[in-house]
Amino acid sequence: MHSIETMSYTVAIVGRPNVGKSTLFNRLIGARQAIVDNTSGVTRDRQYGMVEWGGKEFNIVDTGGFVPRPSDVFEKEIKEQVKIAIEESSLIIFLLDVTVGITDLELEMAKMLRKANKEVLVVINKVDNSSRLYDVNEFYSLGFEAYFPISAISGSGTGELLDAITERMPEQLEKETEPELPRVAIVGRPNVGKSSLLNALVGEPRQIVTEIAGTTRDSVHTRYNLFNKDLLLIDTAGIRKKHKVINHLEFYSVIRAIRAIDESDVCVLVIDAAQGMEAQDVKIFSTAVRKKKGIVIAVNKWDLIEEKSSRSVSEYVEEIKEKIAPFTDVPVIFISALTKQRIHKLIETTLQVHKNLHAQIPTSTLNEVIQQAVQKYPPPAERGRLIKIKYATQVKTRNPAFAFFCNYPKSVKAPYRNYLENEIRRHFDFKGVPLTLVFKEK
Numbered sequence: 001m002h003s004i005e006t007m008s009y010t011v012a013i014v015g016r017p018n019v020g021k022s023t024l025f026n027r028l029i030g031a032r033q034a035i036v037d038n039t040s041g042v043t044r045d046r047q048y049g050m051v052e053w054g055g056k057e058f059n060i061v062d063t064g065g066f067v068p069r070p071s072d073v074f075e076k077e078i079k080e081q082v083k084i085a086i087e088e089s090s091l092i093i094f095l096l097d098v099t100v101g102i103t104d105l106e107l108e109m110a111k112m113l114r115k116a117n118k119e120v121l122v123v124i125n126k127v128d129n130s131s132r133l134y135d136v137n138e139f140y141s142l143g144f145e146a147y148f149p150i151s152a153i154s155g156s157g158t159g160e161l162l163d164a165i166t167e168r169m170p171e172q173l174e175k176e177t178e179p180e181l182p183r184v185a186i187v188g189r190p191n192v193g194k195s196s197l198l199n200a201l202v203g204e205p206r207q208i209v210t211e212i213a214g215t216t217r218d219s220v221h222t223r224y225n226l227f228n229k230d231l232l233l234i235d236t237a238g239i240r241k242k243h244k245v246i247n248h249l250e251f252y253s254v255i256r257a258i259r260a261i262d263e264s265d266v267c268v269l270v271i272d273a274a275q276g277m278e279a280q281d282v283k284i285f286s287t288a289v290r291k292k293k294g295i296v297i298a299v300n301k302w303d304l305i306e307e308k309s310s311r312s313v314s315e316y317v318e319e320i321k322e323k324i325a326p327f328t329d330v331p332v333i334f335i336s337a338l339t340k341q342r343i344h345k346l347i348e349t350t351l352q353v354h355k356n357l358h359a360q361i362p363t364s365t366l367n368e369v370i371q372q373a374v375q376k377y378p379p380p381a382e383r384g385r386l387i388k389i390k391y392a393t394q395v396k397t398r399n400p401a402f403a404f405f406c407n408y409p410k411s412v413k414a415p416y417r418n419y420l421e422n423e424i425r426r427h428f429d430f431k432g433v434p435l436t437l438v439f440k441e442k
């Protein structure tokens with residue numbers, strides 16, 4: 001079994017309200033839009049996104065995105081966010097506004113950031129023209145290493161900023177000690193029962209075999225032997241050591257979930273049976289899909305619902321699938337961390353998804369399926385052009401991807417791509433695994 005390389009690099013944008021955090025965030029995310037994201041149904045939001053630049057990819061978090069009305073944020077809250085950003089991110093963009101200069105609050109933020117043992121890039125925004133460039137000098141008094149004058153609105157200077165970020169990212173991924181073991185992350189909103197699930201899985205006494213350092217500074221992967229199967233549980237979600245004070249902060253739980261997803265092969269997304277699939281759950285789901293991770297949905301606290309519910313299990317599953325469409329080929333397991341109902345099934349399913357993640361379909365078998373599918377329902381002609389799909393092959397990548405060779409690759413539209421993906425799923429077990437389909441000219 002080959003190993004899947006993972007790395008987590010998260011950049012946080014901090015700054016007081018109105019300096020242009022969300023404008024910069026959108027600008028940087030936009031840089032990625034040029035790259036075709038062929039995972040459908042993935043929503044962008046203003047809290048968190050992925051940026052690809054110079055062949056590297058990193059996560060970006062807009063701390064301002066976590067407050068509904070930025071003008072109402074209290075100083076205390078901003079400082080709290082700076083503290084979390086220092087603890088949880090790899091690099092910090094400290095954003096300031098050239099037209100305002102340095103405020104008292106920003107002096108305090110600078111003090112916190114200077115003390116932190118973290119890479120900080122001071123970015124001076126709204127430098128829309130060269131005359132404003134003179135005013136940048138004032139900011140050097142903050143006493144940092146690197147300053148970047150930019151205009152988030154026009155995009156000027158953002159290329160240099162992206163270069164500076166990717167230059168600071170580690171070249172070489174740290175070697176995984178035990179690459180053959182499935183890495184499983186338990187993710188979900190606060191209070192859905194993640195730590196209860198961990199306790200139910202691991203039991204007392206805990207069958208901890210070894211603790212293995214993760215790819216990021218303070219994450220620890222614990223190797224467990226559960227039901228005679230070895231696996232690594234990713235604990236970056238802070239399940240075992242809860243950060244009591246700030247745990248309620250959405251920013252904190254999102255930034256932790258991102259990292260846990262990055263470091264895993266398969267994510268167990270825990271949701272609360274009473275609440276169903278909520279917007280925040282869908283966001284975590286989409287993040288895992290975008291990062292091409294295996295996914296299992298665990299509907300927890302089923303003990304509270306089971307008897308009372310007027311809805312059947314299949315109705316419940318349908319409701320979830322409506323929310324996560326179009327990628328619905330995902331196992332949904334109804335569990336109770338409290339009564340340990342179907343805990344064993346959850347682990348078995350998770351390991352099966354891990355297996356599916358590594359499935360390799362022989363080209364001849366794949367082509368039989370594709371040829372049949374194409375004959376049954378040929379690609380619709382585009383502007384009078386007849387589209388011919390010649391053959392398909394599974395690309396050797398870290399997660400399942402299929403290349404289709406055809407005469408007019410750009411003319412194969414989403415509905416037909418979905419049709420082919422569904423045909424692949426109908427014949428081969430890729431349950432819980434996001435697939436990538438690329439169309440190429442021979």
Ligand code: GDP
Nearest residue numbers: 017018019020021022023064070126151152153
């Ligand atoms: P946030 O509260 O830090 O997220 O700030 P926003 O991104 O909402 O921006 C606050 C205001 O500054 C908005 O009116 C933006 O249009 C404006 N703004 C952001 N970037 C620039 C820039 O580069 N130049 C100018 N002139 N205005 C900007």
Ligand code: GDP
Nearest residue numbers: 190191192193194195196300301304336337338
């Ligand atoms: P976390 O924040 O996601 O780690 O959630 P916790 O594991 O701390 O659980 C939050 C609350 O839900 C606690 O009061 C648990 O006792 C309760 N809880 C967790 N799992 C279950 C379950 O399966 N059934 C019931 N009835 N309660 C549960």
